[in-house]
Amino acid sequence: MKLMRPNSKVSLLLSKPLRPITLEEGPSRSKLGSNYDTAWSRRYGVRLLRAMLLDTIVRPGVEVIASPEIKNQDRIDHLSAPVIFAANHSSHLDTPVVLSTLPARFRHRCVVGAGADYFFDKRWKAILWSGVLSAIPIERSKPSRRAGELAVKLVKDGWNLVIFPEGGRSPDGLGQQHKTGVAQLAIRTNAPIVPIYLEGTYEILNKASKRFRPGKVTASYGAPIYASESDDPRELTKTVQAAIDRLADELHSDFLSAARRSAKGETPKLAPTSRGWIEKWNRVSPLSRGEKENRWPTRLFNR
C-alpha cells in the first residue's frame, strides 16, 4: 500500500484543503454568487469614485471603441428615477455602452443586473464588477429570493437598474427569448421599463471574440412601458420584447412604417424561431429582403 505524501509547506500554504468526500455536505455558506453582499459598492465614496471612473475612463473608452450614436432619447426626457432599462444583449460591451449613453441623472445612480454564476463566482470578480459597474447578482438559471428581493429593494429605493432580459449574451448576434424577471420586477416596483435596442456591439466584441474590433454602435431608446400590479408577467415580457423588436425595425425603416407593421403584428423578430442554418440564411439571403432576383448569378453573368 502506497502512502500519500504529506503536502509540502508551500502547497499547504497555497492550496485550499479538500473536503473529505465521505462527509455530507452541509448548508452552503458561500458568500459568492447571489449571496455576495454588494452594499459596500453603493456607499457614497465608492459611488463618487465610480462616477469619476465612468466619466473619465469608461465613456471616453466607449467613444473610441464604439462611437455610440444615441437615438430617440427624447422619449425618456420626462422620466425620473427609478427606471428599469432593458436592452438586448450580445456583448460584454453592452453594459458600458448603455451606461455611457444614459443621461447623467440616471447614469450616476444606477445598478446593473449581472449573472450571479458568471460575474460573482469568484471573489475578485465580485469585487471588481460590483465596484466598477455597480453590478448586483441576478440568478439566471434558478429562482433566487435573495437576488430578487435585492433588486426590488434597490429600485424601490430610487436606484435605476440596467438589465438584459435575454439572460445572457447572444451566441450568434440574433435575439433570444426574454426571461420574465424584468416584468416581475416592474410589476412589484411600478417602475417604468425603458426598452433599449443596441446594434453593433456584437460586431465589436462577441462571445467568440478574443479582442475588440472597433466599430459603430447605435443605442435606440423606446417609450417607457408602465406596469401595474394586475399585469401578467408573461404578457409584459412579450410587450417588452416586442418593443425592442420594434425599435430595431424603426432603426432600419422609419417610425411610421414600424408602427404600421407593429399594428399588424408583422414586426420582424430579433429572436429567431430556431437557431438552425435556415433561419440564419433567410436573414442574410437577398430573396428574404424582397429582392426579385438573387444578386449572385446576375453579377456572374455580367462579367
Next chain:
Amino acid sequence: MSPRPGFVLEVDRSTPPTLFWHGEGFRLEKLPVGSRVIYPPEPLAGIKDPRSAIREALDNPTGDSEPLSALLKPNMRVAVCFDDVSLPLPQMQAPDVRQLIIEEVLERLAQAGVEDIRLIAALALHRRMTDSELEHALGKRVYEAAKSAEILTQHDAEDKENLLFIGKTDRGEEVELNKYAATSDLIIYVNINLVSMDGGHKSVATGLASYRSLRHHHNVKTMVHSKSFMDRDNSELHSSNWRMGKLIKDSGIKIYQIETTLNTNTFPSQFAFLQKREWEWGLKDRASFLAVSESLKFTPPWAARKIFQNVKSPYGLTGVHAGEVEAVHRKTLENVYKQQQVDVTGQTDILTIGLPFIGPYNVNSIMNPILVHCLGLGYFFNMYKGAPLVRKGGVVILSHPNRPEFDPTFHPSYIDFFDQVLPESTDPLVIEKKFEERFATDPWYIHLYRHGHAYHGVHPFYMWYWGAHALDHLGGVIILGGDPKTTRRLGYQSASTMADALEIASSIVGRDPSVTHLHSPPLLMANVH
C-alpha cells in the same frame, strides 16, 4: 411655491430701472415716478408627463366628439395638419409639442390601419418651412418617416388644382381650402396656442385657405373692428373665421381639433434675468445681464440675430385638449388667460413697449421695419381685453433699433412694400385700395412663395393692416432708439432717449401724462377695466 400672479407696479423713487427689450438687445429705463409697470404672471408649472396627457386627451375628447381611435377606419383618408414655424416664439426646445402629438396620432392611425394619410403644414400665406424647421417641429422620427413615405406636404395657397371652393358664408365670404384636406374623411389639426388669437376655427379656415378666402377677414375693415383680435368675443377677425368654420362643418368636413397651451417659461437659464422682476435680480442675474448687454453692444446685428435666433425655449405644456373645435378652443382660452391675464384698472396716456428680436414672421430671419410695426401695433397693442391699455388719442412708445434691414429670401415683397408703397402712403385704407391687388397677384412673388421660402406677395399688407386698429386709435407712435429715417418712412416719430420720447409724447397727450409700461418678456394679456 406656486407661481405668483401678474400685477401692476407703481413706480416710486426706489424702483430699479425697468428692462425693455430693444430688438437683439436690452435697455434699462428709469420711468417717471408714478408710472405703472404691468408685470406678467410667473410661468405655471408644466405637465410632468406630456405624452400621457396627450394620450388622455385623445381618449377623452372635449365637446361633441368621439375618441380619436373610434373615428378611424382602415379605408379612410386622413389629413394631419399642423401649425407652422410661426409658433411658438421662440421655437421650443425639443421635443416640440407638435412632435409629441403627431407621434401619438400616427400611432393610432397605424393601429387602425389607415394607409391614406398626409401631413400638411398649415401655412396659409406664410413662407414654406425649411427642412430643418420641419424636422425640429415634427421631430426626427416623424420627419424621416413622413419624408420617406412621401406624405409630408406644405399647404400651397396658389396651387389652383389643389384648392377646393367650399362655398360662401351668410355674409358672402368665400371659403376655399386645401383640396386634400377638404376631401379627407377627417382633418386632425394639431395646434399650439401661444396667444389667445391662435386656434379655434382660425386653424383650418385660415391655415388651409387661399388668398381668395383670406382677403375676407385679413383686411383693414375687419382689423379696425377687432377690438382686440386677441379677444375672440370682440374680434371681427374671429367672427369671420367662425362663420367660415360653420360653413366648413355644414359642408360635411370633419375636424378633430387638438389644441395645446404653453406656459411662459420662455428663456433658458443663461437668460434667467429676463424671467424675473428687476428688484429680484440676484448677483448671477445682474452679472449675466451685464455680460449679455455689454457684449451685445460690440456684436454686429447679424451675429446678435444668430445668437438670439438659436435660443430655444424650455416651454412647459399647460394643457392639451382634443375633440370638437369650439369646445376645445374654449378650454384652450381658459388656459391661456390663466397664464397670461393681468387685471389693470384704467387706461393710460402713454404706453411703452419693448419689442423683442422675434415675432411670428421672422423666425430664423430679420425683424424688418414692417414687422416692427406689426409686432408693436398689431400684437402688443392688442394684448388686451375690455379696452385698449392706452386711451383714444394716446401715444405708444416702441423700443426697437428699427433698422432698414430685410431678408430677401423670406421677405422679398416686404422690400418693395417699403420702397414703393410706404413713401406714397401709410394709411392702411389707401394702401389696401391702391396696391394690394397688384402685390397679391404678382407672378414673381407667387413663384417665390410656391417654390422658394418667401412670404406671399400680399403678406406685408396684412402686416400693415394688423396695426390698423392701433393707428385708428392712437394719437402718435414714437420709436425709441430706432433708425430715424426708417422710422419716418413708417410715419412715426423717432426719439433717442426715453426723456425725449416722453417729451414728444407730451406734446400730443398734454403735460403730466400717465405712463404705463407693458413688461415683456414673458407675454401678458391686460384685462383693462
